[in-house]
Amino acid sequence: MIGMNKRLTKLGLLSTAISCGLTAAGCSSGDTASSRPPSAEVPKSTASKPTENLQPVTLNVFNGRSSEVGNYWDQLLTEPLKKKYPHITINQIKGDITKVVAEGTPIDVYIMAHVDLGNFIQLDLADDIEPLMKTHNMSLSRFDPNVIQTLRAISPDGKKLLGIPFYLQFTTLYYNKDIFDILGVPYPKDGMTWDDTIQLAKKVSATHDGKAYLGFKADQAQRMADPLGITSVDPKTNKASVNNDKYKKVFQLTQQFFSIPGNGAKDEKDVNAGPVNLFAKDKALAMYFGVNRFPTLQKADVNWDIAQSPYYPDKPNYGGIIDSFMAGVSKTSKHKDDAFRVLEVFTSDENQLYSSRALGYVSPLLDKRMQEQFGAELDFLKGKNVQAIFKSKNAIPDPMSIYRNDSLTILLEEHGKYIMGQQDVNTALKTAEERINKKIESLAH
Numbered sequence: 001m002i003g004m005n006k007r008l009t010k011l012g013l014l015s016t017a018i019s020c021g022l023t024a025a026g027c028s029s030g031d032t033a034s035s036r037p038p039s040a041e042v043p044k045s046t047a048s049k050p051t052e053n054l055q056p057v058t059l060n061v062f063n064g065r066s067s068e069v070g071n072y073w074d075q076l077l078t079e080p081l082k083k084k085y086p087h088i089t090i091n092q093i094k095g096d097i098t099k100v101v102a103e104g105t106p107i108d109v110y111i112m113a114h115v116d117l118g119n120f121i122q123l124d125l126a127d128d129i130e131p132l133m134k135t136h137n138m139s140l141s142r143f144d145p146n147v148i149q150t151l152r153a154i155s156p157d158g159k160k161l162l163g164i165p166f167y168l169q170f171t172t173l174y175y176n177k178d179i180f181d182i183l184g185v186p187y188p189k190d191g192m193t194w195d196d197t198i199q200l201a202k203k204v205s206a207t208h209d210g211k212a213y214l215g216f217k218a219d220q221a222q223r224m225a226d227p228l229g230i231t232s233v234d235p236k237t238n239k240a241s242v243n244n245d246k247y248k249k250v251f252q253l254t255q256q257f258f259s260i261p262g263n264g265a266k267d268e269k270d271v272n273a274g275p276v277n278l279f280a281k282d283k284a285l286a287m288y289f290g291v292n293r294f295p296t297l298q299k300a301d302v303n304w305d306i307a308q309s310p311y312y313p314d315k316p317n318y319g320g321i322i323d324s325f326m327a328g329v330s331k332t333s334k335h336k337d338d339a340f341r342v343l344e345v346f347t348s349d350e351n352q353l354y355s356s357r358a359l360g361y362v363s364p365l366l367d368k369r370m371q372e373q374f375g376a377e378l379d380f381l382k383g384k385n386v387q388a389i390f391k392s393k394n395a396i397p398d399p400m401s402i403y404r405n406d407s408l409t410i411l412l413e414e415h416g417k418y419i420m421g422q423q424d425v426n427t428a429l430k431t432a433e434e435r436i437n438k439k440i441e442s443l444a445h
């Protein structure tokens with residue numbers, strides 16, 4: 001085992017944060033509230049082991065999802081914990097996990113996007129959660145088995161479960177109703193293929209009364225690769241895996257959109273720049289393919305709705321990948337039973353239904369009410385086609401390497417050059433593959 005100091009040095013070179021514009025893990029939704037509103041009744045979640053003789057304890061919870069969890073810390077953790085386990089006090093720890101560990105701060109619970117887990121594995125913090133689940137009588141049967149399978153695939157042996165999912169990302173097609181009305185074009189509908197979307201984008205890439213409207217833009221190119229389940233680095237070899245027919249298919253699809261007159265990019269950096277403000281603030285984008293942008297749209301003065309994610313004809317109804325946020329108990333925690341009680345409350349039926357109804361979070365639980373009551377307490381979603389979110393399937397992604405984030409930065413740079421006509425698709429993918437391998441080699445030594 002490499003020593004902790006060496007691990008910290010190597011991890012300090014890696015990207016530890018996932019930006020909404022670079023990865024599948026994106027921003028979440030919610031309606032700010034000071035306390036939990038009453039939600040529909042749900043059955044009691046699986047009980048933990050007997051709680052007699054519990055002693056007061058303070059736990060450090062590393063929160064790697066500041067927006068999805070940090071903005072609702074009291075509602076999701078502090079208040080329900082105080083109600084069920086008043087002996088537990090929690091401290092929220094934020095920042096770069098590598099620096100946090102280097103400073104000697106003990107971690108009891110970690111909360112993160114599952115694509116961030118590689119950093120915790122390298123720091124020897126991630127631990128198998130199933131022994132604690134067994135001790136505390138928590139059943140995996142409550143969770144979507146495909147999500148659990150995806151999380152297992154991240155562990156070094158592909159078998160251990162290093163955390164419990166609490167929230168699933170989604171993708172959807174947002175559209176500006178006013179632009180479609182101005183141009184006299186019918187709104188997007190559920191069940192469109194990518195070819196359908198291209199044809200629709202051609203109709204709404206136009207100038208009207210002196211204002212130019214772009215027809216379509218995605219968060220970035222990887223978002224359109226996600227339904228194919230592909231990832232940019234093979235974790236078994238830690239070698240690039242982009243110079244292939246699947247990524248070529250994605251690059252060429254994006255080029256079809258950018259080649260539409262009036263729908264081009266300003267420069268290579270603009271190609272994969274997130275278009276949230278273009279859609280919500282400037283109101284100059286007709287269709288936007290992205291992840292959960294409800295917090296932004298809740299405050300935006302734009303007349304919007306959503307449709308089901310477009311799909312590839314050979315992958316009908318697949319709109320993205322299984323992209324989960326998870327919580328686990330640190331291997332170094334001295335209070336593992338109490339740390340697990342935090343997870344128990346966090347992923348309880350009660351908390352999950354609250355998150356679905358009042359925050360607009362997609363739950364990993366199989367309970368149908370999580371979908372049926374999605375967004376029920378969010379007034380700004382009234383009349384929106386929110387069930388379109390659940391019409392798409394999410395592909396089980398290829399296992400993700402710890403170098404995924406670094407590789408995506410390079411891949412998107414070469415993609416931008418391709419879109420701007422500086423190189424052909426074969427050169428772009430070949431160059432990306434070579435650069436990624438050199439980057440991994442430099443990080444690994």
